[in-house]
Amino acid sequence: MTDNTPVPSPGAIPSGLTLRHPVPSDHPRLQVALADWWGGLGGEVGALQRKLLVPRLFLQHFAGTSFLVERPDGTLHAFLIGLLSQTDPRTAYIHFVGICPDGRRDGLGRALYERFFALAREAGRSQVRCITSPNNRNSVAYHTRMGFHLEPGDHLDEHGTPVHTDYDGPGLDRVSFVREL
Ligand SMILES: CC(C)(COP(=O)(O)OP(=O)(O)OC[C@H]1O[C@@H](n2cnc3c(N)ncnc32)[C@H](O)[C@@H]1OP(=O)(O)O)[C@@H](O)C(=O)NCCC(=O)NCCS
Structure with missing residues (x-):
């Protein structure tokens, strides 16, 4: 007997969610996520540090190696900010990842990482x-x-x-x- 259950491909995004690269106008809602999605880690200082660690430049100059996931109503569900090292041609770097609190432990973090790994391999990188x-x-x-x-x-x-x-x-x-x- 054959099991016809579709096997999700690496990096498959759960149905109903949409993946795209971020644009600069996503910056304000990423800032909200960076403050709210870390469970209060580091208090207000921690939230400010995280927000300052993702300035708009990542959405201007590293958008092609970053991902954003939206729900059907267009609200933010998850994101990954990544880059290809300009200094070390072996290396790709994941700067930040966040899955909304309700969306965790559902394979989305793995899916975004698998996508980034595939992108990095295609760019000739051998480590993340x-x-x-x-x-x-x-x-x-x-x-x-x-x-x-x-x-x-x-x-x-x-x-x-x-x-x-x-x-x-x-x-x-x-x-x-x-x-x-
Ligand atoms: C860390 C984070 C990105 C993980 O995303 P996620 O979608 O929940 O992860 P997944 O469901 O894809 O899990 C991938 C694997 O990691 C494991 N995992 C995830 N969170 C885990 C946890 N807290 N403890 C133990 N294992 C965990 C899962 O069991 C899974 O293993 P498996 O695929 O072998 O079964 C998410 O919890 C998050 O956004 N946290 C807040 C922001 C943050 O801390 N970001 C990282 C630092 S920038």
């Missing part, structure tokens, strides 16, 4: 890199599940996660991930 905050435990778990390795840091935190102290400035510790393509 990204960083996250050590206190973003969901992000550490998700990236580990997505096949990323945690690069050695200068110490291990209480969860055994390697941390790079002051990576992005005083007090801005980071965890560094790399995944071969």
Whole structure:
């Protein structure tokens, strides 16, 4: 007997949702998502830092390697901001990813990453890199599940996660991930 259930292709977006590249006019609602979708991580300072980490230039100059997912009513459901390194021709970089709180654990984060991996491979890249905050435990778990390795840091935190102290400035510790393509 044959199972005729369609097998979703890598990067398939759940039905009813639409994928496109972002445009500069998406900036205000991405700013709202960056403040609201991280579960209050880092308080108001954390929200401001995230907003400042995604200025409009990403939507002007890195739109072709970034994705935005909308619901049928046009509201924002998810996004990925990525780029191809200009300095290291082996490397593609995922700068930010966010799935709306109601849309999580449904395979969309994986789908957006698979899309980005495919794009990066087509561009001749052999590895993907990204960083996250050590206190973003969901992000550490998700990236580990997505096949990323945690690069050695200068110490291990209480969860055994390697941390790079002051990576992005005083007090801005980071965890560094790399995944071969
Ligand atoms: C992290 C995030 C992008 C994951 O997106 P998602 O759509 O929920 O992830 P998926 O459903 O595609 O899950 C992909 C895999 O990761 C696993 N995973 C996802 N979140 C996880 C978590 N919190 N803990 C453990 N595993 C997790 C899933 O089980 C799945 O594994 P499988 O495919 O092998 O079964 C989403 O939770 C999010 O937007 N969080 C807030 C923003 C954020 O922290 N972004 C990352 C830092 S920029």
